[in-house]
Amino acid sequence: MHVIPIYQVDAFASRLFAGNPAAVMLMDRFLDDSLLQNIAAENNLAETAFLVPDGDRYRLRWFTPTTEVPLCGHATLASAAVVMERLEPGRVEVVFESASGPLTVRRTQARYVMNFPSRQFVAATPPRDLAEALGAVPVEVLADAFNYIAVLKDAQTVRALSPDIAAIARMDRAGLVVTAPGDAPYDFVSRYFAPAKGIPEDPVTGGAHCALTPYWAARLNKTTLFAFQASRRGGELVCRLVDGRVELEGACVFYLEGKVAI
Structure with missing residues (x-):
């Protein structure tokens, strides 16, 4: 049996029931992709973020209820809040290794600032x-x-x-x-x-x-x-x-x- 901590966070919100809810789940390793997808479908939120510690960084993957995606902003913001408010209180910056490369998030008072690649259109x-x-x-x-x-x-x-x-x-x-x-x-x-x-x-x-x-x-x-x-x-x-x-x-x-x- 796997016992996995889960946090549900309203991201891009200053009050409950606003912004975008994301689930953040901490693991010691990524489970099979099919199981991650089933968990995301069961959570039934726009995104579930899966976090795995990797030295002073974290590996990060994102799943919608139906598929894995290469980048998700609100679930990254939520993951940063989990790291800096629950897992490592007092930490002010974290780097996530992801399919979109390293993503840095820093804390500024009550907010978080993500640094993402721009998209060409x-x-x-x-x-x-x-x-x-x-x-x-x-x-x-x-x-x-x-x-x-x-x-x-x-x-x-x-x-x-x-x-x-x-x-x-x-x-x-x-x-x-x-x-x-x-x-x-x-x-x-x-x-x-x-x-x-x-x-x-x-x-x-x-x-x-x-x-x-x-x-x-x-x-x-x-x-x-x-x-x-x-x-x-x-x-x-x-x-x-x-x-x-x-x-x-x-x-x-x-x-x-x-x-x-x-």
Whole structure:
């Protein structure tokens, strides 16, 4: 039997029941991939992060309920909170070894700052029936290796979307980011739909902001931006473009702590 500590943390949140919940599970080694996937499906959160100590660093993997992913922002933020508030109180920086390379997270008072690779995007031909799926006509469509990015005219249009999730699932990218210039006090707003990964709508998405940050930095001519992901739960991020990489800053709130016996 494996007895595994589990923490459930609301990431990119300053209060409970906001931001994006992630499970963080500490192991002495990674179990079989099929078992990790079953655990993530049982947790039934957008992401489950699996942590394995490795010297003064940690190895980190992320699973949605249906698949392993190469990068997850909110579950990395949650993992940093677990390390620095529960496993090693007083620690102010941690490096996670991951499929996306080493990811550094540092603590600043009540928040955490992640340093992530930026994502390159290009202008793209809109997927068939994109406007019908969204119920809105994009003013611009971009793509990176993971997602389409649909730029809409204003924040209210983004907030009011009620898209056809089944149609989005048929697109030839794993997810669809929708964004627009922000309404005060935000520089930009966004939403993220990834039904192909078992996530109809993700509450707050760090990975999407790895592309959104350089996009809006170029258009707004500023390198520090205040962003809001306008899901039902909602979440705030401070985004910075630093030396060609992206810093994402947010707070975390612990919801649950326990053990899983498998």
